Amino acid sequence: MVIHLGKIRVALVGVGNCSSFLVQAVEYYRGRKEKDIPGIMHVMLGGYKVEDIDFVAAFDVDRRKVGKDLSKAIFQEPNNAVKLAEVPKAGVRVEKGPVLDGIGDYLKKAVSVDPNQKPVDVMNVIKSSKAHVVINYLPVGSYDASRFYAQAALDAGCGFINAIPEFLASGEFASRFEKKKLPILGDDIKGQLGASVLSRTLARLFKDRGTALDRMYQLNFGGNTDFLNLLEESRLKYKRISKTETVQSVLEEKRLDEYNIKIGPSDYVPWLGTRKIASMRFEGRSFGDISVQLDVKLDVDDKSVSAGVMVDAVRCCKLAMDRKIGGALVSPSAYFFKVPPIQYPDYVAKEMLEEFIEGRRER
Numbered sequence: 001m002v003i004h005l006g007k008i009r010v011a012l013v014g015v016g017n018c019s020s021f022l023v024q025a026v027e028y029y030r031g032r033k034e035k036d037i038p039g040i041m042h043v044m045l046g047g048y049k050v051e052d053i054d055f056v057a058a059f060d061v062d063r064r065k066v067g068k069d070l071s072k073a074i075f076q077e078p079n080n081a082v083k084l085a086e087v088p089k090a091g092v093r094v095e096k097g098p099v100l101d102g103i104g105d106y107l108k109k110a111v112s113v114d115p116n117q118k119p120v121d122v123m124n125v126i127k128s129s130k131a132h133v134v135i136n137y138l139p140v141g142s143y144d145a146s147r148f149y150a151q152a153a154l155d156a157g158c159g160f161i162n163a164i165p166e167f168l169a170s171g172e173f174a175s176r177f178e179k180k181k182l183p184i185l186g187d188d189i190k191g192q193l194g195a196s197v198l199s200r201t202l203a204r205l206f207k208d209r210g211t212a213l214d215r216m217y218q219l220n221f222g223g224n225t226d227f228l229n230l231l232e233e234s235r236l237k238y239k240r241i242s243k244t245e246t247v248q249s250v251l252e253e254k255r256l257d258e259y260n261i262k263i264g265p266s267d268y269v270p271w272l273g274t275r276k277i278a279s280m281r282f283e284g285r286s287f288g289d290i291s292v293q294l295d296v297k298l299d300v301d302d303k304s305v306s307a308g309v310m311v312d313a314v315r316c317c318k319l320a321m322d323r324k325i326g327g328a329l330v331s332p333s334a335y336f337f338k339v340p341p342i343q344y345p346d347y348v349a350k351e352m353l354e355e356f357i358e359g360r361r362e363r
Contacts (some may be wrong), residue, residue, distance in 0.1 A: 009130055016226075028146075045115070058092055096118065098119040127152060154244065161313050165187060185332055187337055189336060190338050216256070329356070329363050335352070
């Protein structure tokens with residue numbers, strides 16, 4: 001018999017399209033009774049349903065969102081997420097966080113920051129909200145800001161989920177969270193069925209079927225502020241590393257040299273909205289050194305596939321807190337993120353995840 005464990009109190013850092021889809025998803029799936037729901041990997045995860053996620057705090061810097069109820073802020077420009085559900089008043093006011101390095105040169109054109117609005121004491125807001133889990137949805141390239149919020153979560157006694165390509169769970173914050181016996185998951189969320197997981201799967205297929213993979217590319221373009229932000233080359237560095245490593249890791253000892261692999265965002269097309277189009281090409285050799293060429297095009301809503309994974313990541317984080325497990329959660333991170341603390345093939349990571357959920361694997 002599955003025991004229902006109650007609510008998971010979540011604080012959002014960044015009220016962009018990812019947050020919009022996540023908040024909407026909780027309403028969209030509320031009250032669903034099916035044992036198998038399309039779009040959900042785990043209807044019940046360790047005693048928690050999707051609707052058990054409860055948003056209790058939120059931070060942003062855009063004047064159009066700051067001060068508004070979360071239910072209204074998720075639909076403010078420059079957000080352009082598809083509307084999935086009517087979201088009732090949350091009773092959660094979006095607070096002004098520190099800008100730090102969160103807004104790059106291109107985002108300044110889309111994000112309206114009021115310099116006269118003073119940031120709140122983030123740690124105290126998180127602590128007073130009694131949040132269990134803090135999610136980092138800051139723009140890519142937010143090196144200092146990501147570490148600021150990770151430390152605030154740590155000081156407030158919360159678990160932390162790093163959805164962007166800053167290496168925290170796979171870097172210096174793993175030991176900090178372990179000392180406090182608090183969980184951290186990351187880094188850089190892997191879409192439910194997105195470009196990275198598809199490229200990773202196809203690259204692995206070449207390897208497993210004895211076909212040499214000589215070169216490949218995966219080039220993405222889309223119309224949300226993430227792609228606008230990534231027009232700034234300096235903010236793209238860790239994103240390229242993250243997306244490339246998630247594919248290279250499945251090739252193991254036959255990794256491609258830098259010349260023969262190119263993965264990452266390539267352009268911003270405003271009219272695409274939250275759609276992402278990924279063009280992939282794989283060139284290799286099969287039996288007898290005969291050429292094999294594979295071209296794939298994926299057209300997907302970039303942020304909805306993120307939310308499809310995040311609903312499970314949140315529940316795994318809370319499950320670890322219930323069990324008093326601290327540090328980097330290796331098993332969930334390996335399945336949910338592009339750069340986890342330890343890389344595993346997806347089929348192995350999935351088995352590890354199920355063992356973690358069932359309590360047969362600690363981390």
